[in-house]
Structure formats: C-alpha cells, structure tokens
Amino acid sequence: MKRILTVLGLLAAIGVMTGLVSYSVTLYRLFCAVTGAGGTPQRVDADTATTSARIVTVFFNTDTAPGLPWRFEPKQRSIRVHLGEQALVFFEATNLSDQPMVGHATFNVTPDKVGIYFKKIQCFCFTEERLGPHEHVEMPVTFYVDPELATDPNTEDVDQITLSYTFFRSARPEGAEDLSRFQSPDPERGALLFANQCSGCHLPDKAKVGPPLGGVVGRKAASVPGYPYSPALAHAGLTWDEATLDRWLAGPQQLVPGVAMPMAVPDAAARRDIIAYLKTLKAATPSAPSPAQAPGASPSSPPPDSKAEGAPRPAG
Numbered sequence: 619m620k621r622i623l624t625v626l627g628l629l630a631a632i633g634v635m636t637g638l639v640s641y642s643v644t645l646y647r648l649f650c651a652v653t654g655a656g657g658t659p660q661r662v663d664a665d666t667a668t669t670s671a672r673i674v675t676v677f678f679n680t681d682t683a684p685g686l687p688w689r690f691e692p693k694q695r696s697i698r699v700h701l702g703e704q705a706l707v708f709f710e711a712t713n714l715s716d717q718p719m720v721g722h723a724t725f726n727v728t729p730d731k732v733g734i735y736f737k738k739i740q741c742f743c744f745t746e747e748r749l750g751p752h753e754h755v756e757m758p759v760t761f762y763v764d765p766e767l768a769t770d771p772n773t774e775d776v777d778q779i780t781l782s783y784t785f786f787r788s789a790r791p792e793g794a795e796d797l798s799r800f801q802s803p804d805p806e807r808g809a810l811l812f813a814n815q816c817s818g819c820h821l822p823d824k825a826k827v828g829p830p831l832g833g834v835v836g837r838k839a840a841s842v843p844g845y846p847y848s849p850a851l852a853h854a855g856l857t858w859d860e861a862t863l864d865r866w867l868a869g870p871q872q873l874v875p876g877v878a879m880p881m882a883v884p885d886a887a888a889r890r891d892i893i894a895y896l897k898t899l900k901a902a903t904p905s906a907p908s909p910a911q912a913p914g915a916s917p918s919s920p921p922p923d924s925k926a927e928g929a930p931r932p933a934g
C-alpha cells in the first residue's frame with residue numbers, strides 16, 4: 619500500500635512538473651521566441667490582434683552593467699505605433715574586448731502598469747548570448763501593444779511607453795547562443811572557414827578525399843561522375859540546397875547514416891557562412907585538354923604549377 623502511495627505521489631509530481639514545463643515553454647514562445655531577422659525598422663500589421671486608431675510612442679533605453687565591455691544601443695530612439703500594430707525594431711551590440719563574451723539581457727517596461735499590455739513576439743531577452751571579439755550585430759525585437767490598453771481605466775491615459783534593456787555579463791556562459799545568427803550570411807567568412815575545415819578533403823574543381831564542391835548547391839547528392847561515393851550517400855536521394863546542406867554539415871551521419879564524411883560543423887552561424895560560400899562556387903567546366911607540350915621539352919620537366927587553381931576563392 620505504502621508503495622502504491624509513493625508511486626501515485628511520484629506520478630502526481632511528474633504531472634505537475636510536466637505542466638510547469640509546458641506552461642513556461644508556451645510563455646517563452648509567446649514572449650520571446652527567437653528567430654533570425656534583419657533589415658531596417660518597419661511595421662507589419664499584427665494578424666492576431668486588431669489594430670486600433672490609438673497611437674502610442676514607444677521609447678527605447680539601453681544599458682550595460684559594469685563588467686560587460688559591450689556597446690549596446692537602440693537603432694531608433696522611439697517609434698510611434700497603433701495599438702495592436704506589430705513593430706520591428708533593432709538594437710546594436712558590439713563587443714569592445716579581445717575576448718568572446720557572453721551576456722544576458724533583462725528588460726523592463728515603464729510605466730509599470732503597462733507591462734502586461736506590452737507583448738514581445740521576438741527578442742533576444744532571457745537567453746545567454748555570445749559575441750566574438752570586436753563582433754558587431756544588429757538584433758531584432760518584434761512587439762505590439764495590446765489594444766486592451768485603451769479600455770483599462772488604469773492605463774487608458776498612457777501615450778508613452780519606455781522599453782529598457784540591460785545587458786549583464788553572464789554567470790553561466792556555457793551553452794550560449796551566438797548573436798551572429800542575426801547577421802546576414804557572410805561568404806567571405808565562409809571562404810576562410812572552408813579553407814580551414816574543408817579544403818583538406820574538398821576542392822572546388824577536382825576530387826580529393828571528398829568530391830569536388832563547385833556547383834554543389836542545386837546538384838543531386840552523389841552525382842559527380844567517377845567519384846567513389848559511399849552506397850549510403852549514393853542512395854540517399856537528396857538534392858543539395860541550403861536546408862539539406864545545413865543538416866548535412868550539422869551531422870552527416872545523422873542525416874544519412876553510413877556516409878563517409880567524418881566531420882561536422884556544430885556552429886550554426888559557421889554553417890550558414892560556409893553554405894553562402896559554397897553558393898559562390900561555380901561548377902567546374904569540363905576540363906580543357908592540357909596545353910600541348912612545347913616540342914623538345916624534356917620529359918622530366920616538372921608539371922605546370924597547379925597549386926593556385928584549387929585554392930578557395932570568394933567569387934561572386
């Protein structure tokens with residue numbers, strides 16, 4: 619009997635915990651689901667809430683706590699929005715130090731009574747965020763002010779709202795996300811990463827340990843004639859586009875068990891930049907017949923220097 623009670627107690631506890639977890643995940647999604655975006659301030663009508671004629675001005679404040687050598691500023695001082703209208707604004711952060719550094723933002727809305735009506739749909743709040751040495755990023759925040767603000771007697775007079783963010787040095791830097799995910803793809807950085815991580819096995823225009831990668835974006839997997847692909851990749855039925863390449867680079871064995879590529883790129887921003895670089899690589903043109911040897915050339919003369927042609931080049 620005692621045992622049954624214990625089991626029941628445990629089940630109840632698990633139930634409550636599961637409830638809490640899904641509840642907080644929903645809250646997190648609602649307030650702060652982070653996805654990438656870029657560009658300049660713009661407004662889009664929220665499709666969930668009804669837009670009202672009432673306009674409020676939202677001001678932006680930023681601060682960094684001592685101990686975090688970042689510059690952190692709003693791209694716009696303020697924005698005028700209709701209640702219910704979705705707004706996209708940007709904040710800039712620069713790591714002024716020579717070290718990668720992880721920060722954590724908290725925010726606060728004033729007047730306090732408005733807090734419940736200020737809905738953030740996307741932001742960088744609550745997450746541990748890493749900036750590389752001297753790295754600069756623009757971070758998007760999407761929000762709207764609930765039209766209920768106008769019907770609450772407590773807040774109906776409010777026409778100015780201030781959103782303040784403070785970045786603190788993170789106490790728990792492990793598992794931080796890279797703020798560079800907010801940056802647009804950088805094929806030049808991709809070329810450097812390719813030279814470091816891929817060029818030992820891949821060249822753009824000829825097979826090495828791995829198949830040539832010129833023109834790989836848009837090409838069917840395992841389709842370079844004459845390259846000895848693994849049966850697994852040969853039968854995978856994949857076509858390389860941004861999405862499949864991203865999954866391939868994140869873990870070739872996870873995407874197609876049994877393939878022969880023995881490495882992965884765990885960092886999402888690095889994968890994005892490498893793929894941006896791969897897009898610039900054109901398919902190799904069918905190899906031209908080698909230049910006729912000058913008559914009388916010694917058969918033992920060294921072959922023409924071919925080093926340069928395989929080097930990664932940030933074309934395009």
Ligand code: HEC
Pocket residue numbers: 812815816817818819820827828829831834838839840841842846847848850851852858863866867876877878879880881883892
């Ligand atoms: C240690 C060697 C090695 C390294 C390093 C390596 N690869 Fe590969 N890669 C291979 C091999 C081998 C294959 C063929 C896999 C098979 O047949 O299963 C391959 C296949 C591929 C393919 C599929 C090509 C096709 O024709 O279907 C892509 C794309 C690719 N690699 C990209 C990369 C990128 C980008 C990097 C650097 C981040 C990289 N690889 C690093 C060995 C390597």
